[in-house]
Amino acid sequence: MKTIVLKNIVRNSSSNEEGLILFDLLRDAYLKNEQILLDVDSNLAMSSSFLNTSIGSFLDNYGFSKFKETFKFKGSKSQFERLNNYISNYKELYLA
Template sequence: MKTLILRDIVDNSSSVEQGMVLFNHLKSAYNNGHTIILQVDSDLSLSSSFLNSSVGEFLDAYGFSNFRNTLKFKGSKTQFQRFNKYIQEYKDLYLA
């Protein structure tokens, strides 16, 4: 498993463009059969634009079970809850 520190790979966690940077890391890990531990600092704000263009794009392209196999999360309880809430709402809304 490889650890990615979010702060080291993106300039911010609020834009679509920076979310795509994370998406490309996730996509590469998935295509190579790797698992990533994503470490998120407690002071980073995860905007919905950022999450849509990273996590949402990955879920759309590869599905929830591949997401679970590709990404593990490491961060504060607050960050985990925000991340988890996003994923849960995505699963609740996605019908296909």
């Protein structure tokens, strides 16, 4: 498993452009059949734009089961809840 510290790969976690950087890493890991552990600093907030471009795009292209196989998360409880809510809402809307 490869650990990626989010603050070391993006300047911020509030824009589509920065989300694309994370999407590219997730996509490359998936294509290489690798797992990613994303370590998010407790002070870093992830905006909807960032999540849509990174996590949402990955889910659109490869699906939830491939996301679970590829992606693990390490961060604060509030960040985990934010990410969990994002994914839950995505799954509800996508299946509708």
